[in-house]
Amino acid sequence: RAKKAGTGRVVVYEPHMHTEALDYLSLHGDLQYAMHEDQFRLQYQPLVRLDTGEIAGVEALVRWHSPTRGLVMPTDFIPIAEESGLIAEIGQWVLKSSATQVAAWRRINPDLTLNVNVSGHQLRHGQFAANVTRALAVAGMPASAVTLELTESVLMNDSEAAMASLASLREMGVQLSIDDFGTGYSSLAYLRELPVNELKIDRAFVDRVESTAEDLALVRTIVDLGHILGLRVVAEGIESPEQLAALRRLGCSYGQGHHLCRPVDPEEMPGILTDSPITPAA
Numbered sequence: 001r002a003k004k005a006g007t008g009r010v011v012v013y014e015p016h017m018h019t020e021a022l023d024y025l026s027l028h029g030d031l032q033y034a035m036h037e038d039q040f041r042l043q044y045q046p047l048v049r050l051d052t053g054e055i056a057g058v059e060a061l062v063r064w065h066s067p068t069r070g071l072v073m074p075t076d077f078i079p080i081a082e083e084s085g086l087i088a089e090i091g092q093w094v095l096k097s098s099a100t101q102v103a104a105w106r107r108i109n110p111d112l113t114l115n116v117n118v119s120g121h122q123l124r125h126g127q128f129a130a131n132v133t134r135a136l137a138v139a140g141m142p143a144s145a146v147t148l149e150l151t152e153s154v155l156m157n158d159s160e161a162a163m164a165s166l167a168s169l170r171e172m173g174v175q176l177s178i179d180d181f182g183t184g185y186s187s188l189a190y191l192r193e194l195p196v197n198e199l200k201i202d203r204a205f206v207d208r209v210e211s212t213a214e215d216l217a218l219v220r221t222i223v224d225l226g227h228i229l230g231l232r233v234v235a236e237g238i239e240s241p242e243q244l245a246a247l248r249r250l251g252c253s254y255g256q257g258h259h260l261c262r263p264v265d266p267e268e269m270p271g272i273l274t275d276s277p278i279t280p281a282a
C-alpha cells in the first residue's frame with residue numbers, strides 16, 4: 001500500500017493496481033471452481049410481522065465456503081461474480097436451492113414466503129424471467145410466495161430488457177421489492193411508478209431511528225409513504241429493543257435484524273418456525 005505522504009518525504013507507490021488485477025483473477029478462478037465444487041451455501045433470515053412476532057417469510061443469503069479462503073461473505077464476492085458474469089449461474093443456484101428449501105418448510109408454515117436478492121446483471125439476462133419460472137416450478141414453489149429484491153439503482157436505471165424481465169415476472173405473479181431503500185436516489189414521484197410490492201428501509205435509517213427527532217421523522221415518512229403506496233414495508237437491521245419499539249410505534253409492518261433473529265443455517269429453521277412467534281427481549 002502507498003505510504004502516507006508527509007511533507008518532504010518520498011512517497012512509495014506499490015503496484016497495487018497490478019495486485020488488484022491478480023486478486024481479481026484469482027478470485028474469479030476460485031469462484032468458477034466454487035460453483036462446480038458445490039461450495040456455496042445459504043443462510044436464511046426471518047422477516048417478522050412486527051405486531052405479532054410471527055415469521056412471515058425468510059430471506060435467502062448466500063455464503064461461500066472456500067477451502068482456501070474460509071467463509072467468504074457476499075459483499076466480498078458478489079461484485080466479482082457480477083463483473084465476470086458468474087452471477088447468472090450463482091443466482092440461478094440460489095433461486096433453485098432456496099425455492100426447494102422453502103417449499104419444504106411450507107409444510108410447517110403453509111404461508112411462508114421467500115425473498116431472494118437479485119442483481120442487475122441477472123435481470124439483463126434475456127432468459128431471466130423464464131429461468132425464474134422454471135426454478136420455481138421445479139421446486140414446487142408458487143410464484144406469488146416469492147419476492148425478488150432489487151436495489152433502487154437497478155430499478156431506476158435499467159435497460160428496456162431488464163424492465164421487460166420485470167414485467168414478465170410480475171405477470172407470472174412474482175413479487176418485487178426495493179432493497180436498501182433510501183441509499184439510492186429514487187425520487188418520490190418515481191416511486192409510485194415502480195412495479196414493486198415491498199419496500200425495505202435500509203439499516204442505516206433503522207440505526208438512527210432513535211438518535212434525533214429528525215431521524216425518527218425521516219423513518220416515519222418512509223413508512224407512511226410505503227403504506228400510502230400500498231407496499232409492505234420492512235425495516236432492515238433491527239438490532240435493539242429500542243429500535244424495535246420505535247418501529248412498532250411507527251406502524252411499520254415487518255422487520256428483520258439481529259435483535260429478532262440472525263441469519264441461520266437451514267438446519268435451524270424448522271425449530272425457529274415451530275417456535276414462531278418470535279418474542280425478543282423487550
Ligand code: C2E
Pocket residue numbers: 045060061062073074075078091094117118119149179180203236237238239256257258259263
Ligand atoms: P441485503 O440484501 O440488504 O441483506 C441484508 C444484510 O444485512 C445481510 O448481510 C444480513 O446478514 C445483514 N443483517 C441482517 N440483520 C442485521 C442486523 O441486525 N445488523 C447488521 N449489521 N446486519 C444485519 P449479508 O448476508 O452479508 O449480505 C450482504 C448483501 O449481499 C445483501 O444485502 C445482498 O445485497 C447481497 N446478497 C446476499 N445474498 C445474495 C444473493 O444470493 N444474490 C445477490 N445478488 N446478492 C446477495
Ligand code: MG
Pocket residue numbers: 059117149179
Ligand atoms: Mg436483501
Ligand code: MG
Pocket residue numbers: 117151179180
Ligand atoms: Mg441488497
Ligand code: MG
Pocket residue numbers: 179180200202236
Ligand atoms: Mg438490504
